[in-house]
Amino acid sequence: MSKPTPERRQSFATPLAEKKRKRPDMTADLLRERLLDAGLKPGDRMPAEWLAPDALKVSRGTLREALKILEFQGLIASKTGPGGGIFVRAMTPSDAIQTATNLFLQRPPTITDIYALRKQLEPELAADAATHLPDEALVTLKETIRIYEKRPESGEEEYLQRLAELDFHAELARNASNPVLGFTCALLLNLLRDLPQCRAIYQKPNPGLRETGILYQIELIRAIAERDPLKARDIMTGHMIEAERYMQTRERLLLEDSETGAGG
Known part of the structure; x- marks a missing residue:
């Protein structure tokens, strides 16, 4: 059986539920689905192309809010400086x-x-x-x-x-x-x-x-x-x-x- 795509997973949500959700939440969901589908492990860097506002069709502000949501959920961590970027975080129980x-x-x-x-x-x-x-x-x-x-x-x-x-x-x-x-x-x-x-x-x-x-x-x-x-x-x-x-x-x-x- 083929693995569900992000679009197919999101189709389970009702239209009313989608209306109530804000753009940063929906963008965070999309990035989370990509993490799951790609099988990224703790310590792996999120590909830069995933984080391009144009590719996601969102503003830079919306993307920042979406990343904050994922960081609050414990899924990612950001690092600055040489070798920095957005990385998958190891969440503890x-x-x-x-x-x-x-x-x-x-x-x-x-x-x-x-x-x-x-x-x-x-x-x-x-x-x-x-x-x-x-x-x-x-x-x-x-x-x-x-x-x-x-x-x-x-x-x-x-x-x-x-x-x-x-x-x-x-x-x-x-x-x-x-x-x-x-x-x-x-x-x-x-x-x-x-x-x-x-x-x-x-x-x-x-x-x-x-x-x-x-x-x-x-x-x-x-x-x-x-x-x-x-x-x-x-x-x-x-x-x-x-x-x-x-x-x-x-x-x-x-x-x-x-x-x-x-x-x-």
């Missing part, structure tokens, strides 16, 4: 995750939205770890638990321990054999770190939650070490159900506190 997180910060999902996915994906991530996780990553998981197994001496220390608990799940995501699964789980973790309502919850002391989380994760490490995916999946399912219940309850209490404060 963390770059893409942070960009996606920034998008969701503008229209925040609910905690229920996040856990609707976590309850489905994290158990599969745990089962995957029991099958594929390297021994050195298992050692890292054990070291991560040591960061928050001792009783915190201050509210700030407890908050940092809560973030370290998320690092445990991030380590599983980094080592997922399915990169799409790992990326999606990592994005959900980043939302939990950055969403204001989640940060407010994590900053409230709750020693019992820390101990419960440690127990789940110790059991999970044992299941992974035993290479038992069914057990790992079951443990993570229970962990996610408990975590969602806690987060929803704390969110409701914070909302009630804010309403009481406003009313008083």
Whole structure:
């Protein structure tokens, strides 16, 4: 089957959608399609003829805006001086995750939205770890638990321990054999770190939650070490159900506190 041309790819857009889009966005799309079709790799220079305003039938100002869009998306980088030009950039997963997180910060999902996915994906991530996780990553998981197994001496220390608990799940995501699964789980973790309502919850002391989380994760490490995916999946399912219940309850209490404060 022949590879779709840029024109054929763009034909999937509706006329109304095209009307709403600005010329720099459409030009950025065209250049992105050329990058994909040419198979350029990170570090490759974009051919100068691609960047000729006359060939693209756009003004120099429109071309500059289009390149800024691609640079913001992390696809290209510009270099000045001898040997300079426009080059394909190597985007890291963390770059893409942070960009996606920034998008969701503008229209925040609910905690229920996040856990609707976590309850489905994290158990599969745990089962995957029991099958594929390297021994050195298992050692890292054990070291991560040591960061928050001792009783915190201050509210700030407890908050940092809560973030370290998320690092445990991030380590599983980094080592997922399915990169799409790992990326999606990592994005959900980043939302939990950055969403204001989640940060407010994590900053409230709750020693019992820390101990419960440690127990789940110790059991999970044992299941992974035993290479038992069914057990790992079951443990993570229970962990996610408990975590969602806690987060929803704390969110409701914070909302009630804010309403009481406003009313008083």
